[in-house]
Amino acid sequence: MKQLIIPAILGITLMAFQTTPAKKTPVKPAVTKPAVAATNPLKASMERGKTVYQLRCLACHQPDGGGVPHLNAPLDGTSTVKGNDKAKLIRIVLKGMKGVEVDGEDYSNVMAPHADLLTDQQIADVLTYVRNNWTNKASAVTAAEVKAVRAKNK
C-alpha cells in the first residue's frame, strides 16, 4: 500500500503544475483519466504526451520515433533525447531548429518553434513521452522545468 501513496502525492503535485500559462492552445486538451493520474502520474503524463506527439510530432519523427534518415532527427535511442540535459530538449521544442547533428549523422530539415503552439504542460508531457517510449528510458520532464526554460529564453 505504501508504494501507492508516493505516486498519489506526486500525482497531486503534478496536477498543481498544470496551472501553467496557456497563451494559445491549438492542440486539443489532453484527455486525462483521473483514476490513472491519481495512481500513476508518469503513466498519465505519458498518455497525454502521446496525444501531443500524434498531433504535433509524429508526421516528421514517425510512429517508431525513427525520424527520416538525413532529414528528420530520430528520437528513439538518441543520446540527447535520453540525456540529462532536459533544458536543451525543452529549448529545441520551444524554439525549433534548422538542421542538427545527432550521434554523428546530419539531419537537414527545419523544425518549427512550438513556444506558441504548446503549453508548458503539453511540452512536459510530450518530452516525458519521448524519453520513455520505444527503447528510451529517462526521467520525466515537469511543467515547472519547461516554465523555467521558457522564462530564461524569452
Next chain:
Amino acid sequence: MKKRFSVFPLLLIAAGFSSFSACASDSLKINSPVGVVADADNAGLKLPAGFGALKVAEALGKARHLTVTEQGDVYVKIMGRVAEGKGILKLHDANGDGKSDATTGMGNYGGTGIAIKNGYLYASSDEEVFRYKLNAQGEVINPAQAEKIITGLKKGNQHETKSLTLDNDGNIYVNIGAYSNSCQEQDRQPGSLGRMPCPILDSAGGIWKFKADKLNQTYGNGERYATGLRNVVGLDWNNQLNQLFVMQHGRDDLHNIFPNLFTEKDNAELPAETMYALKKGDNAGWPYIYYDPAQKKKILAPEYGGDGKKEGGKDAIDPVIAFPAHLAPNGLLFYTGNMFPAKYKNGAFVAFHGSWNRAPLPQEGYYVAFVPFENGKPTGKWEIFANGFSGMESGVTPRSAAHRPCGLAQGPDGSLYVSDDQKGTIYRIIYNGK
C-alpha cells in the same frame, strides 16, 4: 538454373561499335562467357516474369546516384559525411559473375550527383560539381586532379543535394533544390503564409544550366533553365527527344500547416509527385501552386490564399504524368538498352525512395516504377517494376525499411542498376526470359 544469363552475345554486338573497339578485349575479359547469374532469391526483389536480380555490392554506405562505364565498372556517389577518399566508390567485377570483386574510392566530399559523358566522370557535392578525365578503360586517370567546373551553389536546410545530367551539346544541368517546403515566412510553421514573391527562386527551386567543360562557373555563368521546381533528385536527358525530364518532389504538410483546410488523408494524398518535360524558361509553379492528382489540376497553395479547390498557375506547365503523393522520386532513367523486352525501350524507370510524410497513414513507395512512353509521351499508365526493397509487407517507416531505392543506371549490356542509400546495396536487374 534458369536464371543464368549470358552477356556474351550482346558484348559481341557492342564490340562492333567504334567507341568500344579500343577496349573490346578488356570487356570480353571482364564479362566472361560464364555470364551474370541472378541471385537465387533475386536479391530479395519482386520483378516481372523473366527478370532476375543480383546484389553487385553491399554495405557501401549512403549510395545515391550511380553510373556504369562502357567496360561495366560502376561508379557510385556516396552522400553525407564520407571518410577520406570514399566520396565516390568504383566497383569492379574481375571474373564476370556480376558481383563486385574490388571496391576502390576517391573524392572527399559527400553528394548525390554522378554521370559519365564524353570521356569525363562528373560528380557533385552539395555546393559544387567536379569532373575527372577517364582513360580508354573508363578509369579516372588521376583522382587528385578534379576539375571544379561549378562552385558556390546555394545549400540551405533540406533539398541540398545537387543531382545532375548532361545533354549532347556540351551542357550540364544541375538541380538546386529550394531550401524550404512551401516558401512560408516561417518554414513548416502552422498557419504561416507564403512570401510573395518567393525570394528563394532567384538562386534555388529550379534547374540551372552550365557548360560541361568550363572551370569555376557559378550563378553568373550559368542560366536558370527552369524554375518553380521545389526539389528534383531524379532527372535524365532523353536522347530520343533531346529533352530534359525531371521528377519533382512535391510539397509536404498540407494538414500540419493548414489543419482547417486539409485532413490527414489529404495530407497523405496531396500533392502529386510529378514528371515534367522541360523546355528552356519553363516554370513548374512552386511554391504558388501544387498539382492535385485527383482533380488533375494545378491548385493554388494555401500559403497563397488557396483552399484546396481554387486553381492557380496559369503560366505554369503541366506535368506529363502524375504519381501518388510523397513517394520521393530519387532516380529517373530513360531505358535505351536492348536486353529488356521491347516495351521498355525509351520508357522511363523511376526509383521511388519511399514516403515519410504520409504519416499517420501508411507510407508508400520504396519501389522502382516503369513508365511506358509512346510517341515521346507517357501513355498515362505506370506500373511497379521492382518491389520488395523495404523487406516489409506493411508498417514500413523510413528507418525500418531494409533498403530504399535511390539511383538508377543502365549498364552497357542493358542491365538496370539500382542503388540503395539505406544500407548501400547495389542491385543489377537482368532479363533472362525469351
